[in-house]
Each structure stands twice: as C-alpha cells, then as structure tokens.
Amino acid sequence: xxxxxxxxxxxxxxxxxxxxxxxxxxxxxxxxxxxxxxxxxxxxxxxxxxxxxxxxxxxxxxxxxxxxxxxxxxxxxxxxxxxxxxxxxxxxxxxxxxxxxxxxxxxxxxxxxxxxxxxxxxxxxxxxxxxxxxxxxxxxxxxxxxxxxxxxxxxxxxxxxxxxxxxxxxxxxxxxxxxxxxxxxxxxxxxxxxxxxxxxxxxxxxxxxxxxxxxxxxxxxxxxxxxxxxxxxxxxxxxxxxxxxxxxxxxxxxxxxxxxxxxxxxxxxxxxxxxxxxxxxxxxxxxxxxxxxxxxxxxxxxxxxxxxxxxxxxxxxx
Numbered sequence: 001x002x003x004x005x006x007x008x009x010x011x012x013x014x015x016x017x018x019x020x021x022x023x024x025x026x027x028x029x030x031x032x033x034x035x036x037x038x039x040x041x042x043x044x045x046x047x048x049x050x051x052x053x054x055x056x057x058x059x060x061x062x063x064x065x066x067x068x069x070x071x072x073x074x075x076x077x078x079x080x081x082x083x084x085x086x087x088x089x090x091x092x093x094x095x096x097x098x099x100x101x102x103x104x105x106x107x108x109x110x111x112x113x114x115x116x117x118x119x120x121x122x123x124x125x126x127x128x129x130x131x132x133x134x135x136x137x138x139x140x141x142x143x144x145x146x147x148x149x150x151x152x153x154x155x156x157x158x159x160x161x162x163x164x165x166x167x168x169x170x171x172x173x174x175x176x177x178x179x180x181x182x183x184x185x186x187x188x189x190x191x192x193x194x195x196x197x198x199x200x201x202x203x204x205x206x207x208x209x210x211x212x213x214x215x216x217x218x219x220x221x222x223x224x225x226x227x228x229x230x231x232x233x234x235x236x237x238x239x240x241x242x243x244x245x246x247x248x249x250x251x252x253x254x255x256x257x258x259x260x261x262x263x264x265x266x267x268x269x270x271x272x273x274x275x276x277x278x279x280x281x282x283x284x285x286x287x288x289x290x291x292x293x294x295x296x297x298x299x300x301x302x303x304x305x306x307x308x309x310x311x312x313x314x315x316x317x318x
Contacts, residue, residue: 009134014150015121018177028221029239031074046080051216102133136172176205
C-alpha cells in the first residue's frame with residue numbers, strides 16, 4: 001500500500017496571528033530535514049505564494065495549477081492564483097464543492113512526504129475545503145487573550161464538520177506565536193492555553209521578531225534570511241516537534257533524525273557551543289602544564305642527587 005503524506009491545515013479565523021509565517025517556515029525547516037514538502041496556498045491574499053516564489057500566478061489549485069519550485073530547499077508550492085476568489089464563489093454554489101480540495105490533493109499525497117495548507121482568516125468555503133481535505137489541524141495562536149475566543153470558534157466549527165462529514169481530523173497542536181519573552185500577558189495566555197489543552201500545545205512558542213516580518217519581502221524563509229534570529233530558532237524547534245507529532249520516520253528514528261537536521265539548521269548556534277566546549281579543553285590542557293611543572297620540580301630533585309654522583313666520579317676523567 002502506498003504511504004500517503006499527512007495533510008496539515010494551518011488555520012485560525014483570526015487574522016494577524018502568524019498563519020502564513022508559520023506555514024512558510026515549518027515547510028522550509030521540514031525541507032531542510034530531508035522531507036519533500038508541498039505548500040498549498042489556499043488564501044486569495046497569496047502571501048505564502050509571494051513569500052516562496054515572487055512569480056505572479058493566474059491559476060489556483062482549483063483550476064489546475066501545478067506544483068512549482070520555491071526558494072526553499074525541498075519545498076514545492078501550489079500557488080494561490082488570481083482566480084481563487086472567483087473559484088471560492090463557484091465552489092460555494094456547487095454540490096460537493098466543499099470536497100474539491102480533497103480530490104485535488106490525492107495525487108500530491110503520493111508524491112510528497114508532507115503537505116501544509118495555508119488558509120484565509122475566516123471559516124468560509126476555502127478553509128472548510130482545507131479542513132475536510134486535511135488529516136491534521138495546526139492552530140497558530142497569538143499570545144493575547146482575544147485569541148482564545150477565536151480558538152473556541154474554530155474548534156466548534158471543526159466539531160460541526162466531524163458530525164456532518166464524518167471528518168477524521170486530528171488536532172496536531174496549538175502553536176503560540178508573537179510571544180513577548182518576559183511579558184506577564186504572554187505568560188498568562190500560555191498558562192491558560194496549556195491548562196485547557198495540555199500536551200496539544202507545542203512546547204515551543206514563537207517570539208515576536210522583526211526578521212520574521214522582513215523575510216517574506218525577500219521571498220525567503222527565515223532559515224535563508226536570518227537563521228540565528230530568535231524566531232528562526234523557535235521555528236526550527238517547532239518543526240522538530242511537528243515531525244515527531246506526525247510520526248514522520250520509523251520508531252524513534254524520526255526524533256533522532258529530526259535532531260540532526262535541527263543541528264544542521266542551527267549550525268552557527270551549535271558550532272558556537274562547541275567552541276565553548278573546546279575552550280574548556282584548553283583550560284584543562286593549561287592545567288596539565290601546571291601538573292607538568294610540578295613534575296620537573298620533582299625531576300629537579302633527582303638531578304640534584306645525580307649531581308652529587310658525578311661529583312664523586314669527576315676526578316676519574318681528570
């Protein structure tokens with residue numbers, strides 16, 4: 001039996017919570033980890049498309065758009081086209097229109113290891129299509145109290161789809177975004193979300209970072225734009241969590257293999273720690289000379305004894 005790629009829909013009907021930024025950077029780091037990743041831009045705003053490929057596109061996945069290469073290694077894109085808004089209106093009036101994306105993703109699930117779908121900030125036809133096509137739901141949640149209200153509405157919508165369509169959709173996780181380190185508000189929201197959803201919340205929280213806002217203007221993910229920025233390192237850790245949650249790998253090997261790409265993605269950070277370790281070694285070696293200094297002190301005493309012996313033997317040569 002052919003193994004089908006998991007389809008992760010990134011959705012939240014609240015705007016400005018970091019959906020597209022999350023899609024682009026999770027895809028980029030998964031590609032860096034050796035996964036063959038497909039990003040499907042299901043948003044008429046086309047932000048994911050412009051962040052990965054500056055080419056303007058006319059057709060969307062609903063009108064036959066094909067996967068194209070992107071600026072991120074291992075990542076392909078089915079772009080949002082200029083026709084997507086019209087396609088949404090058409091699908092809304094069709095019987096079975098809410099299942100159109102599921103049908104179009106079938107061939108891609110065979111050819112890729114992971115599919116990530118970006119959605120507009122609403123719960124209308126396009127996000128519903130994505131939810132019905134997905135195997136997993138990932139919710140970016142801004143670290144503010146108003147975001148909690150949007151989360152409850154989204155989960156209620158998903159419950160309704162489960163009842164109406166026998167939806168097999170797993171909550172892959174809730175990813176806290178735009179967190180302010182040390183902020184009482186961010187910490188309070190995080191505590192409240194973790195109290196309600198427990199292990200469904202990613203251990204990693206994405207901090208506010210100007211680099212995350214600047215990278216799309218260069219059509220790059222953070223791994224290529226500023227890999228040492230706080231947001232880049234956080235998305236690297238979040239990708240490791242995502243791959244573990246999806247079980248992409250064999251047994252415990254995914255965790256080990258995921259750590260290796262993480263190390264390669266964090267090469268500057270990891271290498272910066274290694275020199276720290278190596279700097280301790282010289283410290284140890286500096287102690288060794290101190291010990292060797294003491295040995296010569298002992299050896300100095302031995303020559304003193306040996307000096308006395310030649311003193312007795314010195315008359316013979318003369």
